Amino acid sequence: MGALGRSLAGEVRACADEGEIVALAGKLVSIPSYHGLPKPEEEIASFLHGFLRKNGVKSCLVPLGEGHWNVLASVGDEGGGTEPWNGGEAGLLLNGHLDTVGVDGMEGDPFSGAVVNDTLLGRGSVDMKGAVAAMAMALVALRRSGVRLSKPLLFSAVADEEWWSTGTRALLESGVRARYALVGEPTQLEVHHGHRGLEWLEIRVQGRYAHGGAPERGINAIVKMNAVVTALTERLLPEIAKRVHPIAGPATLNLGRIEGGLQPSTVAGSCLLQLDRRWIPGESARSVTAEIAALLEELARKDPDFSARVVPMRDRKAHPGDNPPLCTDPSSPLVQSLASFMAERRGGFRLGRFPAWSDGGLLSEAGIETVVFGPGDLALAHSMNEVCPVADILDACDGYIAAAVALCGAQGAA
Known part of the structure; x- marks a missing residue:
C-alpha cells in the first residue's frame, strides 16, 4: 500500500x-x-x-x-x-x-x-x-x-x-x-x-438378514463392505493422491464413519460407510460420486451377492448446488x-x-x-x-x- x-x-x-x-x-x-x-x-x-x-x-x-x-x-x-x-x-x-x-x-x-x-x-x-x-x-x-x-x-x-x-x-x-x-x-x-471443494458421500451395502445360528442363509453386508473398503484404500486412494492443484492443494478421500448390523446374533443385512471427499479443479461433486459408483459396479460384476450404491449425503432437491x-x-x-x-x-x-x-x-x-x-x-x-x-x-x-x-x-x- x-x-x-x-x-x-x-x-x-x-x-x-x-x-x-x-x-x-x-x-x-x-x-x-x-x-x-x-x-x-x-x-x-x-x-x-x-x-x-x-x-x-x-x-x-x-x-x-x-x-x-x-x-x-x-x-x-x-x-x-x-x-x-x-x-x-x-x-x-x-x-x-x-x-x-x-x-x-x-x-x-x-x-x-x-x-x-x-x-x-x-x-x-x-x-x-x-x-x-x-x-x-x-x-x-x-x-x-x-x-x-x-x-x-x-x-x-x-x-x-x-x-x-x-x-x-x-x-x-x-x-x-x-x-x-x-x-x-x-x-x-x-x-x-x-x-478444496467438499462432498460428503455415503455407501450403503445391502445384504440379507438371517439368524446368527444359520449365517449361511444370509448375506453379511459387513463382510461385503470389507471389499469396498479394500477397493477404496488400495485402488482409489493411491489414484486420488496423485491429483494436486497448485492453488487448491491435494485431492483427498477420508473414510469417516461405518455402521452395520443390528446385534451379534443376526447376520448384518446392511452396512453404511460415510466418506469425506475433498475435490479440486478438474473434478466435480458429480465426477467424484461417479468414480466411486464405477468401483461398486465392478465389485458387483465379480460377486453376484454384492449390492451397493453411493449417494451424496445432502438432499440435492432441497439443497441444490455443490461446495466448490x-x-x-x-x-x-x-x-x-x-x-x-x-x-x-x-x-x-x-x-x-x-x-x-x-x-x-x-x-x-x-x-x-x-x-x-x-x-x-x-x-x-x-x-x-x-x-x-x-x-x-x-x-x-x-x-x-x-x-x-x-x-x-x-x-x-x-
Missing part, C-alpha cells in the same frame, strides 16, 4: 475505538445463533442490522425462511434512502456468517462474550463473530470518516454457513456481485487464497493488498490454503476473486473451549479497512 493509501486507512481506522470493536464482538457472542434453535439467526441479524443503521450505514434484513436471515450493508454508494446498494459491481464484498455450531459440552458459559487475558471467550468468538464484528466496524469507520469510495464496499452477514450455506447461495442468487471478496474465517491472519473449490491467483490485487498490510503490521505475512471449506468457494465459482482472512485459530473452531485473541480481531478490522481503501478507490474526505 502506498503512502496515500496508508494515510487514508489511518484516517478511517481512527474513527473506530478499539473498545468499541471488542464490545461489538462480545455482544455478538452473547446472542445465541447455533443450529438447533427454532430461529437461529433472527435475533443476531436484527441486532446487527440495528447497530449498522444506528451508525449511519445502509443496511437491510433479508429473510430466508425457517428463521434464517441475512444482513446486507454497504458504504460508498451515493443516493438517498437507507437500503444498501444493490446494483452493478461492488469493489469489495466482506462476507461473514452469523450461525454457529452447537454448545453441548462447552466449558463455562458458551455465550459469555467476556474478555479474559486479552482473549474473547465463547461460542462463535473465532468462528466467526470476531470477524463479523471487525467487518461491521470497518463499514462504520468508513462511514464516520467521510473518506469517499469510487466503488461501493458491501458487507454480507450470512446465515446457515455451518450446514447448507443458504445465506451466501441466496446472496449470489439475488444478483449481488463484487470484483473481490474477503471471507473472515479464522486463518490467524494468514492470507489463504485457495481451498476456491482458487484465486496469488498475484490478485486482493491478495497483494492484504500481504502488504500484514507485512507492515506484523513484519511479514504467510500465504497459504484454507484447510476447511468455506463460502469462499461459492464466491469464487461466481467469478469473484476471493481470499479467506480472519482472526483466530481454526483449530479452536467448534471446540469445547472456543476463544479468539483480541489483537487478531483488531488487526483484522484494520486489514479489512486497508483492503477496502485499496480496492474500492478511496479518496480523501470531501
Whole structure:
C-alpha cells in the first residue's frame, strides 16, 4: 500500500475505538445463533442490522425462511434512502456468517462474550463473530470518516454457513456481485487464497438378514463392505493422491464413519460407510460420486451377492448446488493488498490454503476473486473451549479497512 493509501486507512481506522470493536464482538457472542434453535439467526441479524443503521450505514434484513436471515450493508454508494446498494459491481464484498455450531459440552458459559487475558471467550468468538464484528466496524469507520469510495464496499452477514450455506447461495442468487471478496474465517491472519471443494458421500451395502445360528442363509453386508473398503484404500486412494492443484492443494478421500448390523446374533443385512471427499479443479461433486459408483459396479460384476450404491449425503432437491473449490491467483490485487498490510503490521505475512471449506468457494465459482482472512485459530473452531485473541480481531478490522481503501478507490474526505 502506498503512502496515500496508508494515510487514508489511518484516517478511517481512527474513527473506530478499539473498545468499541471488542464490545461489538462480545455482544455478538452473547446472542445465541447455533443450529438447533427454532430461529437461529433472527435475533443476531436484527441486532446487527440495528447497530449498522444506528451508525449511519445502509443496511437491510433479508429473510430466508425457517428463521434464517441475512444482513446486507454497504458504504460508498451515493443516493438517498437507507437500503444498501444493490446494483452493478461492488469493489469489495466482506462476507461473514452469523450461525454457529452447537454448545453441548462447552466449558463455562458458551455465550459469555467476556474478555479474559486479552482473549474473547465463547461460542462463535473465532468462528466467526470476531470477524463479523471487525467487518461491521470497518463499514462504520468508513462511514464516520467521510473518506469517499469510487466503488461501493458491501458487507454480507450470512446465515446457515455451518450446514447448507443458504445465506451466501441466496446472496449470489439475488444478483449481488463484487470484483473481490474477503471471507473472515479464522486463518490467524494468514492470507489463504485457495481451498478444496467438499462432498460428503455415503455407501450403503445391502445384504440379507438371517439368524446368527444359520449365517449361511444370509448375506453379511459387513463382510461385503470389507471389499469396498479394500477397493477404496488400495485402488482409489493411491489414484486420488496423485491429483494436486497448485492453488487448491491435494485431492483427498477420508473414510469417516461405518455402521452395520443390528446385534451379534443376526447376520448384518446392511452396512453404511460415510466418506469425506475433498475435490479440486478438474473434478466435480458429480465426477467424484461417479468414480466411486464405477468401483461398486465392478465389485458387483465379480460377486453376484454384492449390492451397493453411493449417494451424496445432502438432499440435492432441497439443497441444490455443490461446495466448490476456491482458487484465486496469488498475484490478485486482493491478495497483494492484504500481504502488504500484514507485512507492515506484523513484519511479514504467510500465504497459504484454507484447510476447511468455506463460502469462499461459492464466491469464487461466481467469478469473484476471493481470499479467506480472519482472526483466530481454526483449530479452536467448534471446540469445547472456543476463544479468539483480541489483537487478531483488531488487526483484522484494520486489514479489512486497508483492503477496502485499496480496492474500492478511496479518496480523501470531501
